Amino acid sequence: SKTPVTLLGLGAMGTALARTWLDAGHPLTVWNRTPARAEALAAEGARVAASAAAAVAANRLVIVCLLNDASVDEALAGADLNGKDVVNLITSTPAQARARAEWARERGARYLDGGIMAVPPMIGAPEAGGYVFYSGSQALFDQYREVLAVPAGTSYVGEDAGFAALHDVALLSAMSGMFAGITHAFALVREEDIDLSAFAQLLGDWLTAMAPAVHQEAVHLKTRDFTSDVVSNLAMQVAGNQTLLDTAEGQGISSELLLPYYALMSRTLEVGSPEEGTARMAELLGK
Ligand code: NDP
Numbered sequence: 001s002k003t004p005v006t007l008l009g010l011g012a013m014g015t016a017l018a019r020t021w022l023d024a025g026h027p028l029t030v031w032n033r034t035p036a037r038a039e040a041l042a043a044e045g046a047r048v049a050a051s052a053a054a055a056v057a058a059n060r061l062v063i064v065c066l067l068n069d070a071s072v073d074e075a076l077a078g079a080d081l082n083g084k085d086v087v088n089l090i091t092s093t094p095a096q097a098r099a100r101a102e103w104a105r106e107r108g109a110r111y112l113d114g115g116i117m118a119v120p121p122m123i124g125a126p127e128a129g130g131y132v133f134y135s136g137s138q139a140l141f142d143q144y145r146e147v148l149a150v151p152a153g154t155s156y157v158g159e160d161a162g163f164a165a166l167h168d169v170a171l172l173s174a175m176s177g178m179f180a181g182i183t184h185a186f187a188l189v190r191e192e193d194i195d196l197s198a199f200a201q202l203l204g205d206w207l208t209a210m211a212p213a214v215h216q217e218a219v220h221l222k223t224r225d226f227t228s229d230v231v232s233n234l235a236m237q238v239a240g241n242q243t244l245l246d247t248a249e250g251q252g253i254s255s256e257l258l259l260p261y262y263a264l265m266s267r268t269l270e271v272g273s274p275e276e277g278t279a280r281m282a283e284l285l286g287k
Helices: 012-023 035-043 052-058 069-076 094-106 138-143 163-189 196-210 213-223 234-251 259-271 280-285
Strands: 005-008 028-031 061-064 085-088 110-117 131-136 153-156
Touching (some): 005 052, 052 069, 069 094, 085 094, 094 110, 094 163, 110 138, 110 163, 131 138, 138 153, 163 234, 213 280, 234 259
Parallel strands (some): 005 061
Antiparallel strands (some): 110 131
16 A cells, blocks of 8 residues: 655645645645645545644655745644654755754654755656755655655755755756856847747757766866866956957847856956866855
């Protein structure tokens, strides 16, 4: 028989998760603050609990997919967590995740934190490549590995409960920089006689071709040898970035998305050597 699951929170993500456990034959108890959101799932076989506390009482494994950290306090204020296995999938900071792990420990529960690297349509669709970072209790993760793998792939990143959030946010932060670059690129070309769909293809392929640069970054930061195998040295890149800024000006486009990176590159060139790559920039961001 399949492990019974309790799921708190039936927003876009919670509802997508719920369906995968139901489809896989796991007995599922759900709770949502606004009860109407549970109706469709009830028709599909989920048991609907009248309160968060009742949902927690129903099963040992309790998955939390509420909006944010504050909503966990609100929803679980009256729940008895003693002996429970809590898996918290909300997006949080590493500090919030560590505090939540301590909160669970004080209440007698084992705790696993999760960071979801997927949007709801990627849940239950393994070919889409979505997965969830997990950190915290390895015993909990190992025990429920198969249950957790039903909605999406799993990646356990350590006993520190904050590490799932840290990995999640690090990837999202890199994505933010990538989207900043994409925004600037489209701003440069959008008013020209350039087909934007064809341009999008070129841009996507270029970003993909550049992505493996992350590996050299890691080697340089680990060895603190910032010059090995560098093909685009920092001095060249600072000069090249001046061309990017001049082109933006020529096209009448604001450089606001480029300037912070350019400023950090220039500052790094002052303390490092011109033959280095860009890895030392990460050190300069540290306190
Ligand atoms: P939604 O906004 O769709 O749903 C939010 C859920 O939280 C609802 O069930 C809502 O209940 C509940 N909620 C909000 N505040 C409270 C509260 N104070 N007490 C009790 N319940 C509360 O969000 P998602 O489902 O999209 O996201 C859920 C989590 O998953 C978030 O942490 C999000 O960051 C994360 N996530 C989402 C992704 C996405 O693309 N959607 C991607 C990766 C992570 P009610 O129905 O009553 O309003």
